[in-house]
Amino acid sequence: MIEATGVCLRYPDDTLALQDIDLQIEPGEMVYITGPSGSGKTSLLKLFMGIEYPTSGSIKVIGQPITKGQTSGIRELRRMIGPVFQEFKLLKGRTVMENVILGMRFLDLPKGQLKEKAKNSLERVGLTHKALSLVENLSLGESQRVAIARAVARNPVLILADEPTGNLDKDNALKILELLASLKDEKTSVIITTHATHLISREKNAKLLTMDKGTMRWER
Numbered sequence: 001m002i003e004a005t006g007v008c009l010r011y012p013d014d015t016l017a018l019q020d021i022d023l024q025i026e027p028g029e030m031v032y033i034t035g036p037s038g039s040g041k042t043s044l045l046k047l048f049m050g051i052e053y054p055t056s057g058s059i060k061v062i063g064q065p066i067t068k069g070q071t072s073g074i075r076e077l078r079r080m081i082g083p084v085f086q087e088f089k090l091l092k093g094r095t096v097m098e099n100v101i102l103g104m105r106f107l108d109l110p111k112g113q114l115k116e117k118a119k120n121s122l123e124r125v126g127l128t129h130k131a132l133s134l135v136e137n138l139s140l141g142e143s144q145r146v147a148i149a150r151a152v153a154r155n156p157v158l159i160l161a162d163e164p165t166g167n168l169d170k171d172n173a174l175k176i177l178e179l180l181a182s183l184k185d186e187k188t189s190v191i192i193t194t195h196a197t198h199l200i201s202r203e204k205n206a207k208l209l210t211m212d213k214g215t216m217r218w219e220r
Contacts, residue, residue, distance in 0.1 A: 001027045001158065002048060007057035009043055016041050017043040019214045021057070025035060025207075027157070028186045032200050033193045035211035042141065044211070045160050048191070049081060050074035051073040062157060079106065082151030084161035086178075088143045091134040096146050097131040100120075103150035121153035125179060143171035159183055161192040166198065181206070193220055 004024040009018040018040050025031055033041050046052040047059055050066050059066045064077040092098050100118040107114070122128050125145040130138065135146060144164060151159055161180055165173035176191070177199055184190045193199065200208070208219040 001025050002028070002059070004059040005048075005057055007047070007059050009047065009052060009213040013055060014172050018047070018054075019212055021216055023209070023216065025189055025191070027189055028184060030181060030190045031192070031209055032206055033191065033209045033211060034195065034197050034200075036195070038193045040151055040214040040216070041210040041211050042162055043214075044216075045162050045191070047161055048158070050077055058151045067157065067189050080153065082154055082156030084147050084151050084160045084164050086146075086163040086166040088147045090143060090146060093134065095127065095132050096138070096163045097133055099146055100150045102152050104154050107154060108196065112168060117153045117155075118149070121149040124152055124183075125149045140167055140213045141175065144168065144172075144176050145179070148176070148183075152183060157188055159190045161190070163193055163195070165194060165196055169198070
């Protein structure tokens with residue numbers, strides 16, 4: 001699923017965001033990435049998405065090398081990834097259903113198929129009854145569920161969630177983590193960055209990776 005060897009990432013302002021990253025994540029694994037702000041968690045996810053390229057070292061995600069000049073391959077890679085952001089990135093003035101469908105616009109499917117995929121993904125996150133609600137009328141927890149439904153609708157093999165519980169209270173945060181954990185299967189990997197280490201202690205079947213100043217170590 002993901003293979004990285006000796007990966008370093010240095011930004012144009014000379015900030016060393018990642019250094020000597022070696023990791024292997026298999027299909028069907030769930031991985032939590034923890035660490036303080038600025039430790040490199042989001043930079044690592046940007047590499048996985050092909051938004052950033054390593055300054056040195058090598059990385060492959062779902063078989064695709066993350067290097068400059070791989071534009072078409074990285075575009076195809078992103079079709080297989082379901083991103084979930086802390087900010088939700090929902091379009092106000094649109095319904096829940098419309099927001100999920102808009103997340104699949106690059107799939108070039110007939111409208112009927114898009115609507116069916118959206119309906120199925122809303123069912124998975126328990127929001128079928130909110131399909132026609134405007135997103136600005138949702139609670140924070142419901143908004144995050146819409147963001148997850150949007151990611152799930154494209155049938156990704158890799159789900160990347162960047163601080164998905166950051167805006168939520170403890171009860172809603174736990175529900176979101178449980179929901180994301182339920183999306184893992186034999187083919188789909190789920191990777192979550194979070195500050196909330198106290199919320200993931202009971203996830204015994206997940207791997208835990210800690211980052212600090214651009215370096216990483218496996219905790220379990």
